[in-house]
Amino acid sequence: MNIVVCLKRVPDTETRVRIDAEGTGIETDGVKYVMSPYDEFALEGALRAREAAGTGEVALVTLGDAASGETLRQGLAMGADRAVLLDGTVTPDGLATAKAIAAEIEGVDAPLVLLGVKAADDDQQQVGPMLAVVLGRPCATGVVEFAVEGAVVRCERETEGGTEVLELPLPAVLTITKGAYEPRYASLKGIMAAKKKPLEQKSAIAVEPGLVVERLELPPDRPPGRVVGEGPEAVPELVRLLREEAKVL
Amino acid sequence: MGDVLAVVEQRGGQPRGVANEVVAAARLVAEGLGGATHALALGGDGLAGAVGSLASYGADRILVGEGAGLARFQPDAHAEVVSRVAGAGYDAVVFCATAQGKDLAPRVAARLGVPLATDVTGIDVTSGGLQVIRPVYAGKAFARVGFRASPALFSIRPNVFPPRQVPGAGEVQSVDASHAEPAARLIEFREAGSGTLDVAEATIVVSGGRGMKDPENWHLLEDLRDAIGDGAGMGASRAVVDAGWRPHAEQVGQTGKTVAPKLYVAVGISGAIQHLAGMRTAGTIVAINKDADAPIFQVADYGVVGDLFEVLPRLTGAIRELKAGG
Numbered sequence: 191m192n193i194v195v196c197l198k199r200v201p202d203t204e205t206r207v208r209i210d211a212e213g214t215g216i217e218t219d220g221v222k223y224v225m226s227p228y229d230e231f232a233l234e235g236a237l238r239a240r241e242a243a244g245t246g247e248v249a250l251v252t253l254g255d256a257a258s259g260e261t262l263r264q265g266l267a268m269g270a271d272r273a274v275l276l277d278g279t280v281t282p283d284g285l286a287t288a289k290a291i292a293a294e295i296e297g298v299d300a301p302l303v304l305l306g307v308k309a310a311d312d313d314q315q316q317v318g319p320m321l322a323v324v325l326g327r328p329c330a331t332g333v334v335e336f337a338v339e340g341a342v343v344r345c346e347r348e349t350e351g352g353t354e355v356l357e358l359p360l361p362a363v364l365t366i367t368k369g370a371y372e373p374r375y376a377s378l379k380g381i382m383a384a385k386k387k388p389l390e391q392k393s394a395i396a397v398e399p400g401l402v403v404e405r406l407e408l409p410p411d412r413p414p415g416r417v418v419g420e421g422p423e424a425v426p427e428l429v430r431l432l433r434e435e436a437k438v439l
Numbered sequence: 440m441g442d443v444l445a446v447v448e449q450r451g452g453q454p455r456g457v458a459n460e461v462v463a464a465a466r467l468v469a470e471g472l473g474g475a476t477h478a479l480a481l482g483g484d485g486l487a488g489a490v491g492s493l494a495s496y497g498a499d500r501i502l503v504g505e506g507a508g509l510a511r512f513q514p515d516a517h518a519e520v521v522s523r524v525a526g527a528g529y530d531a532v533v534f535c536a537t538a539q540g541k542d543l544a545p546r547v548a549a550r551l552g553v554p555l556a557t558d559v560t561g562i563d564v565t566s567g568g569l570q571v572i573r574p575v576y577a578g579k580a581f582a583r584v585g586f587r588a589s590p591a592l593f594s595i596r597p598n599v600f601p602p603r604q605v606p607g608a609g610e611v612q613s614v615d616a617s618h619a620e621p622a623a624r625l626i627e628f629r630e631a632g633s634g635t636l637d638v639a640e641a642t643i644v645v646s647g648g649r650g651m652k653d654p655e656n657w658h659l660l661e662d663l664r665d666a667i668g669d670g671a672g673m674g675a676s677r678a679v680v681d682a683g684w685r686p687h688a689e690q691v692g693q694t695g696k697t698v699a700p701k702l703y704v705a706v707g708i709s710g711a712i713q714h715l716a717g718m719r720t721a722g723t724i725v726a727i728n729k730d731a732d733a734p735i736f737q738v739a740d741y742g743v744v745g746d747l748f749e750v751l752p753r754l755t756g757a758i759r760e761l762k763a764g765g
Contacts, residue, residue: 203693203713207579216580227694282584283554284545310693312575312582314557316545319514323549328515328622331542334687344626348688350538350637355627368680368687368694400554400588404570407581409719415726415736421745422753428725429757431741436723438643438702439667439761 191243191338192300193236195270196291196321197229197252198280199261200311207408214403225261228306232364234371236304237269239338247271249300253278253290253394266384267376273387278394282312286397288320293395295325301360302343307332307367318365328358334369441474444529444590445498446521446547448539449482452510453489457535457640459496459602464562464595465533466497466605471564472530475499479524479614481517483510487611494609496602501609504616511625512539516618518546524614525590526551531569534594537640541594548592556584556593560699560720562600577693577716597640598699638689641672643702644721646691648676648714650707650728650747654684659751660706666758674698674718676708692717707747710735727751 201207201216202224208217225233236248250265250273252258262273276290295303303325308315322329330336333345338360345356345364358364376384418424418431433439445465447458462478469476478498480490487503494501504520525532525547534544536558548555560581561572569591575582638644645664647657664671675685677692691698693713703721708714710726710733718724719738726739727747736742743750 201576203577204711205576205579206712207576209580216576282556282582285549285552285554288549310577313577313697314555315541316548316555316557319542319545320549320555323518323546329546330623331514332538348686352628352630354625355629357624357626359622368690398587400586401556402585402587403582404585405583406575407583409574409578409581412719412724412738413740415739415742417731417736417742417744419743421743422749424743424745425750425753425757428741428743428754429761432702432723432725433761436702436740438723439758 191240191246191302192249193239193246193302193304194249194251194295194298194300195229195233195236195265196303196305196317197233197250197261197265198226198309199223199252199254199258200226200309203227203310209406209408214406216406223257223261225264226306226309226311228308228310228367230373231368231371232304232306232366233265233268233270234373235336235366237374238371239302239336243338249274249298251291251294252276253280253287259389259391262389263384264376266387266389267381268374269380271387273389275389275391276394277391281399281401282314282403283399283401284314284316285320286399287317288324289397290394292321292324301362302338303363305363305365307365318363322363325363327361327363329363330356330358331365332367333364334367336364440530441469441472442529443469443472443474443476443531443533444525445476445478446532446534447478447480447493448535448537449480449486452482452486454480454493457537457597458493460597460600461533461535461595462493462496462498463603464600465531466603467562467600468531468533468564468569472569474530477502479504479521481509481520481616483507487613491611494607495604497605498609499607501611502614503611504614506616508618509616513621514542514546515621515623517543518550519618520616522547522550529590531591534592536594536596538637544592544594551590553588553590553592554586558596558697559593560596560599574697577697577713578719579716596699598642598701636670636672638672638674638691639696639698642670642700643667644672644674644691644698644700645704645706646674646676646708647679647706648708649678651679659748663704663751663755663758666755666762668762676714677711705735705739706751708735709733710738
């Protein structure tokens with residue numbers, strides 16, 4: 191059972207965002223980068239599926255600059271077998287990203303392609319289903335747990351109002367969210383082994399982005415906070431303010 | 440030219456409340472571009488009789504696709520029908536960034552071969568073309584985004600674009616609702632407790648953190664939510680979701696949902712940077728925390744420093760009284 195996991199290198203979620211001089215991106219100086227947390231869930235899911243199957247390889251694919259190699263190494267250290275770095279520019283246009291990734295995956299024998307449900311930087315939440323359409327494969331989004339059963343993959347997803355169990359024929363694309371797959375830590379042995387695993391770097395196909403960031407701004411500051419009072423005695427005043435000043439009750 | 444399509448959701452054969460927000464956003468764009476606003480709703484047989492109300496919220500025409508295979512949201516079936524309609528000459532197509540909309544919109548975009556902007560909080564049609572504003576890094580920054588392809592597809596964040604009543608009577612018209620049999624098969628559906636409202640759609644969010652001490656104490660927050668009533672939903676901090684106290688669906692913040700309710704009540708939440716990012720665009724923020732130095736108080740319009748186990752029941756009681764008094 192070969193599985194491809196698509197990853198993205200993103201600023202750590204604890205990052206304080208500063209706008210760069212051009213006003214269209216963030217200041218990257220001093221920013222710590224990590225594997226997008228949802229992609230970690232996808233990778234963990236892939237590793238467990240391969241362990242359950244007993245055979246096959248887990249391949250990582252990312253679109254990004256050379257620094258993304260570090261994120262791929264981290265994935266290899268967790269247990270993936272090989273990695274491909276598609277050297278190219280990541281834009282807000284998820285379809286451009288999906289096309290670049292599809293060009294790589296089309297030639298790979300992997301019945302299952304997994305991605306995080308969204309990336310923790312641009313939050314577009316779209317590359318997975320777009321990739322599925324480009325590849326002509328079925329897709330389930332926001333999957334919390336899955337199991338491969340013969341020629342199908344059975345997925346559980348949380349929806350508004352309940353839990354859905356879906357069956358998709360393979361090959362298929364799944365986007366994974368927080369659920370059953372708490373990511374493992376890379377062992378020292380894993381980190382050492384990762385240095386010897388294949389990490390291929392190649393140019394991404396050029397796709398003209400259809401979405402462009404014209405300007406990036408910090409959100410307006412909220413007015414400084416006000417403490418209404420201490421303890422339950424503050425409740426009548428709080429309710430009065432919510433009703434008369436904020437008019438939300 | 441300049442026509443805009445609003446793709447609206449229905450549940451149980453009725454348009455959802457957010458449908459009017461999508462129509463309002465679409466109309467903003469259509470007015471800027473000098474075109475008409477059309478709404479598209481897909482569902483089971485009989486839907487056409489239930490969508491007329493969209494006209495009074497600004498839909499000049501209401502397109503309805505009916506079929507047994509569309510009664511329940513089936514991503515591929517819906518995407519096929521929506522793509523066919525959306526690709527027929529619209530300048531922009533607007534979705535709602537609900538769970539369903541976030542699943543549907545990328546499939547439509549990829550089928551049409553055009554990009555998509557998700558979770559839009561601002562629309563600008565004054566500067567010559569259409570630009571939208573959307574949060575990135577879960578709201579730590581906002582990007583003004585321009586489209587280099589047509590139609591321009593985007594989804595709006597719930598609770599941001601207020602519905603507008605517009606006099607007029609859009610006619611209801613049916614569209615070709617044929618679609619291929621979806622490859623994905625629904626095997627089972629386990630309904631969650633009734634009355635649960637998605638935190639991203641709630642107009643008032645009651646949210647709990649570590650300070651709640653134990654998942655057993657959540658009834659205190661549920662009481663407050665129920666006292667507030669309609670439109671109130673439950674949120675949670677990452678810490679309590681990681682601890683397994685609450686489901687991930689309730690998590691607010693960078694690895695959860697970004698929300699913009701009119702009122703956000705943070706109870707026992709200290710306010711980590713990734714949590715603040717996810718709720719700082721709320722209209723009014725209330726914080727209840729025993730630690731006066733907690734960062735949550737820096738963004739809270741109204742803070743109460745104190746023991747939440749004393750403050751919460753009192754607050755719930757006061758709101759019940761208020762509601763009872765009308």
